[in-house]
Amino acid sequence: MSVSIDLKGKKAIVFGIANDKSIAWHIAKKLDEAGCRIGASYQARTEQWSVPLMKELHNPVYAQCDVVDDALLDSFFKKMKDELGEVDFLIHSIAFAKREHLQGKFMNVDRRGYQVAHEVSAYSLAELSRRVAPMMRNNGAIIAMTYLGSEKAVPGYNIMGVAKAALESSVRYLAYDLGDRQIRVNAISAGPIATLAASGIANFGEMLLNYIAKAPLKRNITADEVADCALFLCSDLSKAITGQVIYVDAGYSIMGT
Numbered sequence: 488m489s490v491s492i493d494l495k496g497k498k499a500i501v502f503g504i505a506n507d508k509s510i511a512w513h514i515a516k517k518l519d520e521a522g523c524r525i526g527a528s529y530q531a532r533t534e535q536w537s538v539p540l541m542k543e544l545h546n547p548v549y550a551q552c553d554v555v556d557d558a559l560l561d562s563f564f565k566k567m568k569d570e571l572g573e574v575d576f577l578i579h580s581i582a583f584a585k586r587e588h589l590q591g592k593f594m595n596v597d598r599r600g601y602q603v604a605h606e607v608s609a610y611s612l613a614e615l616s617r618r619v620a621p622m623m624r625n626n627g628a629i630i631a632m633t634y635l636g637s638e639k640a641v642p643g644y645n646i647m648g649v650a651k652a653a654l655e656s657s658v659r660y661l662a663y664d665l666g667d668r669q670i671r672v673n674a675i676s677a678g679p680i681a682t683l684a685a686s687g688i689a690n691f692g693e694m695l696l697n698y699i700a701k702a703p704l705k706r707n708i709t710a711d712e713v714a715d716c717a718l719f720l721c722s723d724l725s726k727a728i729t730g731q732v733i734y735v736d737a738g739y740s741i742m743g744t
């Protein structure tokens with residue numbers, strides 16, 4: 488049996504397209520192919536790679552945004568409201584921590600580093616959900632991206648693991664907040680994928696090799712496979728799933744060694 492997902496008439500706001508390796512880009516492409524109109528944000532520092540990609544989508548709306556800048560958030564959401572009206576989906580595929588806090592010992596993180604990682608990687612999900620909720624149609628979906636380092640100590644992942652724990656907990660509270668409107672909030676816990684963000688993690692190469700050695704499927708995963716899961720979570724096929732962390736990790740997270 489083949490099931491094709493039709494998102495014609497739907498609209499999504501996507502955060503996190505830096506370049507063609509970004510998980511957010513793979514999700515945006517997949518939603519676009521299913522007929523969903525994309526509103527996307529990009530950071531000033533990635534403009535030269537992000538903007539040419541947007542032009543590959545059908546009738547996109549895009550603007551610069553940064554989740555730590557209230558004025559940019561205001562202008563971004565005004566543009567989305569003016570051009571898209573109502574939306575159905577929010578994709579939160581962003582994270583940031585200082586490079587020096589993604590190596591060595593976790594206890595060496597300083598107060599500011601801890602704050603920055605949480606503000607960008609976790610708090611922003613609540614902020615973006617609050618801003619998008621008034622524009623969202625009932626039966627919509629919000630999806631965030633997380634990693635196993637939220638629940639296990641993964642050497643090098645450090646402060647990002649702590650921020651991802653906050654993100655996953657936020658997913659559960661937001662699922663409760665928005666459940667009465669049949670808006671579902673879930674996270675995808677992806678295995679390691681070589682992206683710009685991943686390049687900041689000291690032990691990243693080792694993480695990739697570990698998955699090939701230990702995951703039941705004996706391989707790494709692709710951003711396209713993560714996007715397939717996002718497509719499912721945006722569709723009616725997942726209409727009773729909310730507040731969950733869904734693993735797209737070749738099964739690595741079930742292993743005890």
Ligand SMILES: NC(=O)c1ccc[n+]([C@@H]2O[C@H](COP(=O)([O-])OP(=O)(O)OC[C@H]3O[C@@H](n4cnc5c(N)ncnc54)[C@H](O)[C@@H]3O)[C@@H](O)[C@H]2O)c1
Pocket residue numbers: 502503504505506508509510511529530533552553554555579580581582583607632633634676677678679680681682683684685
């Ligand atoms: N690559 C992996 O191995 C992996 C695994 C599991 C989860 N994730 C998560 O997937 C998500 C996407 O990361 P990616 O791997 O595609 O890397 P990426 O570098 O392509 O994407 C990260 C995005 O975050 C954006 N960003 C950072 N700070 C921001 C800010 N202040 N305001 C707005 N945007 C900001 C960047 O512009 C970029 O687009 C992240 O949440 C990451 O933690 C990645």
